[in-house]
Amino acid sequence: MPVTHVLPWIAGLALAAAILLMARGALPAAWRGWVPPAVLAAGFLGFSIVAASIEGPLGFWPEHTRNLWGNQIWFDLLLAAGCCWALLLPRMRRAGMQPWPWLVLILCTGSIGLLLTFARLLHLEGRQDAGGPPG
Numbered sequence: 001m002p003v004t005h006v007l008p009w010i011a012g013l014a015l016a017a018a019i020l021l022m023a024r025g026a027l028p029a030a031w032r033g034w035v036p037p038a039v040l041a042a043g044f045l046g047f048s049i050v051a052a053s054i055e056g057p058l059g060f061w062p063e064h065t066r067n068l069w070g071n072q073i074w075f076d077l078l079l080a081a082g083c084c085w086a087l088l089l090p091r092m093r094r095a096g097m098q099p100w101p102w103l104v105l106i107l108c109t110g111s112i113g114l115l116l117t118f119a120r121l122l123h124l125e126g127r128q129d130a131g132g133p134p135g
Contacts (some may be wrong), residue, residue: 041106041115049114082108084114088121095124 021027051059064074085106092099098121106113 032117033126036134037115037122041112041119043111044115045112048109077110081110083113084118086113088117089097090124092121095121095128097121097124 018027018031021031064070085103089099092102097117102113102117102120106117
């Protein structure tokens, strides 16, 4: 079985396990804070570099325009990114983050930018909770 058939199952099962742990309040302490989203962003960036080097930097676009399922996946990604941005923006402003550079990063890199934005936000909120200065 090709690796491209196995990786989506592994990712889906890992996400399901993480969601169940979060829902039960049983997320290990090491999985809280800014480090997990930063590590996920780095890992996904590495995977994306490999994909772009093999398939080309715009290799994702033909997949989104190939058929209705490709369109559906593109719309789903846009809706998810929009929801994440809407949820993060008020917290970013409270933490003293300038939203525009982060929005540009998200528009250029998708989930990588969202994960990095979330990691930075969690880092700043952690500093504020510890009595440190915002931003």
